[in-house]
């Protein structure tokens with residue numbers, strides 16, 4: 001909810017231009033997706049529709065149709081051209097009280113509708129990496145509910161305590177957690193359906209370079225609101241490919 005609808009559209013316009021001119025995006029070496037606020041979806045998708053940038057939503061309801069005033073149907077997101085949807089963001093868990101059961105049902109709704117879930121996991125408080133990873137793995141397994149990799153999933157590791165801060169979590173912490181989570185995903189899901197691991201939480205210019213190949217990418221918030229900064233973050237990603 002940082003950007004208004006017109007601001008989001010203007011931002012998407014700038015991002016579409018960056019995507020169309022950046023070699024790493026043009027070649028497919030760097031892939032981009034945008035999850036605007038729901039009211040901005042149509043305006044943003046109009047700007048991105050001729051670009052390589054995918055778009056999606058920040059939330060959906062677990063039912064596709066019925067008496068759910070204020071809900072967002074995954075089927076409607078598909079009609080809007082969304083190919084991804086975020087599930088289980090820390091703010092959904094904290095502000096809206098979404099628990100493991102809600103996240104599991106929303107994850108199922110995403111895959112049922114053919115939307116790639118961007119499944120957010122992360123520890124609430126700072127803690128040793130092994131404990132943080134265990135918490136993330138418990139959240140993952142709870143959301144998967146036995147799904148063993150039939151669909152593509154993007155796992156966003158976002159420690160709750162690192163969101164909305166001046167700096168991301170220390171890179172050595174992120175790398176240590178990501179290594180354990182990745183090993184778990186590889187041993188339980190293999191390569192079926194493809195699982196991507198990205199880091200979010202005050203990520204910006206230089207974050208990806210500091211994480212090396214322990215993650216596949218970033219989940220950006222505030223520090224991508226300036227398109228010029230976003231372009232520099234794409235440069236960081238391109239340098240790693």
Ligand SMILES: O=C(CO)COP(=O)(O)O
Pocket residue numbers: 089158162163164165200201202203219220221222223
């Ligand atoms: O929550 C986030 C992305 O989902 C991160 O937001 P910030 O990068 O603004 O902390």
